[in-house]
Amino acid sequence: MSNLQRLSINSETIKQWSLEELVAGCVDAGVPGIAPWREPVATYGLAKAARLIHNAGLTVTSLCRGGFYTAREPAERKQALDDNRRAIDEAAELNSPVLVLVSGGLDDRDLKGARGRVADALAELAPYAGERRVTLAIEPLHPMFCSDRCVVSTLKQAFDLAEPFPKEQVGVVVDTYHCWWEPDLDDQIARLGAAGRIALFQVADWITPLPEGVLLGRGQLGDGHVPLRDIRHQVDASGYQGPVEVEIFNADLRKRNGAEVLAEVIRRYRDHLV
């Protein structure tokens, strides 16, 4: 199974599985990494989850997710920052090197204001994360999520946000689903990699038609239009040597048997990414 050594499974890909099932399934299948979301960790219990994963011999590649700190109202903003500090603590306890950050969207029409507040939030959180040896990984989401989920939309924008901070504190997530269309993708990956700013590489494919709400429309690897292998090669060539995390939000995958989905992900990973 040597070609699976960089593979990690994000818990949203097989959301029908509990954390215990995900851990057992990955051990069975020879997958060395998992990326849990905070919810299944909380359900299972944080300290218990850390032990479970450690005892299974698995690596946590990232914790998903922090962020959602674009609120303008001070009390709401404070609440968001406090929650992010908790998320950083959780990442540290899970021995996760990375906390993924999705910035949050807009309540109004002030996109520039919201983007400015993202930079401010990073300045508050970066030192706290650094002390706990957790890298904050800014994830630019596809621009179709700009109003309701994430005002950070491109790799360049994420890089510009990360740059003022030490790279151990703030990096960027390259997720093929979100960035595959970017006209300057090659250049941005090369730049990010050369600067040591790729904190995480996530993969999913792009398929159409998008479903209502667009959230659960990501494609299984190989089902869509993303040149996955090319992008992986670029990411590797830029200097990144970290995990390849499969994060597919797909309503149909969640209706199937978890072990079957995992086996399919592994086959597709070998066919399209290795």
Added chain:
Amino acid sequence: MSNLQRLSINSETIKQWSLEELVAGCVDAGVPGIAPWREPVATYGLAKAARLIHNAGLTVTSLCRGGFYTAREPAERKQALDDNRRAIDEAAELNSPVLVLVSGGLDDRDLKGARGRVADALAELAPYAGERRVTLAIEPLHPMFCSDRCVVSTLKQAFDLAEPFPKEQVGVVVDTYHCWWEPDLDDQIARLGAAGRIALFQVADWITPLPEGVLLGRGQLGDGHVPLRDIRHQVDASGYQGPVEVEIFNADLRKRNGAEVLAEVIRRYRDHLV
């Protein structure tokens, strides 16, 4: 009605209306411009449509649309280019200064190849358009349409495609729905305007949740997150003095009484754009 002098209504906004109804409705409401799609023009008859619009005292601000020339296969490609030449002829006959171009999407995973073929197609069509005094207006569509509709995704990318040609031959459409999220929007509008490359300004608002297939999810002016007035002011400040074309693809608007929709569009235009 002096503040409507730059307003134009795209036929897709009130698709329930025939071309005749659109012309009569705009005359009644004091709207000076229309932007028909090719289909209603063909249904009514091209020469007849040109007379109808001219006799009504209306201006055609653009013809929608050409493009869809990303096919790799030579016969398919030739067919697409021939169809674009016909679209240019139609624009000329309608006295439309602009033919809107939506590039087409991908059959495969070769995004770079498809983008290269867009540049090639422009090189074939630009002189033909120039001879007929029609400006080809490259419309970058929102990246959520990259695979199935348009591999041109940003204003900068469109500008780069337009730049090799005289500005009378090839320009760019700035459509608020497609570009509102762009991190460098201000700079790109300023650059395009200064270079005389804004061939057309279209407006619609961004609302969520997006419907299945996402095509018919554009928002009525003022219903969403786009700072419409700010963007209009930027576009004007960049030197653009042309029409403000309202192009809203929205399933609900199409179910209502056409005259009511037009009256609402005019109110919203005054409230959010003038």
